[in-house]
Amino acid sequence: MTLFGYLIRRLFYTVPLLLAVIVIIFILINAAPGDPVDFMVGEAGADQAVIDRLRAQLGLDQPLIVRLGAYILEILRGNLGFSYSSGAPVLALIIERFPATILLMATQYALAAIVGITLGVIAARKPRSRADNVITFVSLASFAIPVFWLGQMMILVLAYHFNWFPIQGMANLRRGYTGMDYVLDVAYHMVLPAATLALSNIGLITRLTRSSMIGVLEQDYVKVARAKGLSERVVLTRHALRNSLLPVITVIGDTLPGLIAGAVIVETVFGWPGLGRLTLDAINARDYSLLMGMFLAISVFVIIINLIVDLLYAVLDPRIRYQ
Template sequence: MRTYLLRRCLYMLLILIGASLLIFFLYSLTPGDYVDNNLSLSEERKAELREIHGLNKPIFERYVNWMANIFKGDFGYSLAQQRPVLDLFQDYIWNSFLLAVVSTFFTWFFAVIVGVLTAYKQYSLLDTFIMVGIFAAMSIPSFFIGLFLIKVFAVDLKILPPGGMITTGSRAEGWDYIVEVLHHMLLPVAVMILLGVGSLTRYFRSNMLEVIRQDYVRTARAKGLKERTVLYRHALKNAMLPAITLIGFELPGLFGGSIIIEKIFNWPGIGQLYMQSFTVRDYPLLMGFTMFLAILTVVGTLISDILYHTSDPRVRL
């Protein structure tokens, strides 16, 4: 295990160096930046800003300085927000994390239950109805579902807020603040569940269909075990093993935010900040956040590999 971890850490370092090269040069070689786009600045002020932030240095020297700062925990300085990128992460990323972790939990919860049920009732009327609904939800754009739910529940029925994290001007504290945030979360979480549960349900359904045809499942039924025990203790346990590999992709998603959902519901998350940074070409923030996601991706992949080996000792690292 120790040798494997050392080798994987070396691979991760090489992958991150390659990703950093791609991220930095892709943004740096793009024509125009925040200083060039800011028409309110004089030429003298633009030259001063380039000198302060090192934008007038050779591109390779800027890359070396940028990577050296990242190793120190400094992901850059946002020119548009006039704050360090890491401070902006701390202000916005936890709002996105709250939205993502709740929606991910319920997405997996519903996907497992529906996947097992449709696999057990394969080709039944229930299976057909659920699969048609899943494909329909996957084919509808997220912005349409979001706007439709806002119209129905916020505009017509007036039972849920149309957006935001708290009510404008609210001074709620303690439990009242928690209730208010949860109230505002209902619509965006519902949209994220509808968008994510379809593909995940199909994944669990196909895994269950493969597992319930195995010999050990037939043996368990031949022993006279209850069908619920066969499905959830024997079949589902083994059908969940391939899903462990998805954890590596869930980790960056928990912190990456959902750009469209946060924009529609005016949720103050990192996804909306990322979109605003694109508009003003705030490349230091864009580079820092993209590099942060790259780090989460390789770390999540390592965690999923270790969990897979822990759950199934037959898998060799």
């Protein structure tokens, strides 16, 4: 099977998965405690007639199965509804915040993969050496630290005490940077939140790369490559590392849901204007439409990342396409 055929088959499998996700999200959100009408009315209250009219306008007076069917039809039309709290289209709100989250997630993934794989290879070259012990200790410590505590400590020490980095936000709005100055300003603001998210992932990737590399370096084809006189760099990168990346890629894909949950906390701590911050605001406002749209967007994002992981599997190990 070609790589394109493998992609088509994987895309076909995602259709029932996405439908199941929509149904589960809709049922769980509507079963959660709280009522968006109560939030809209506020503490001042309102007449029962006004409350009933609001519920009818929002469709909350209909049976659950009827609302589910209507919601699926609207999704097929490309409409995720309107936010109860802001009145803006849900899709527009998600598109507005999506680039900030993608930028943060992609940066931390690149940072975690580069640093984690590099440290894992260094540790695997000489197991139980001083470098291996130091890397093992640091990776375990970084994996065990909670992201909410780490983010606050980074703000307290690096931003507040030493004044090396900005405390919150994505850019300095007062300066009004444009062009490359704006890009550098965003990168400067992204250092702390990206490092906070990446540190726990670095520890996991480092440990997995180390254990996988140690097993591969003991294989016969690696010993033959060394016997041919190939340099250690070529042996590690061309022969050992490529065959060690499959479990690492799996972990990178599997950690995405946890990282998105951590992004909600990190974006709140650092004031990063992304999907995580928008999700927290929607939860506080009991904004059902926005919450369902957010969770649907996050689910699609996770499915796409897992699809990319499957394709990388097929590229690194062509035997997977023929199974």
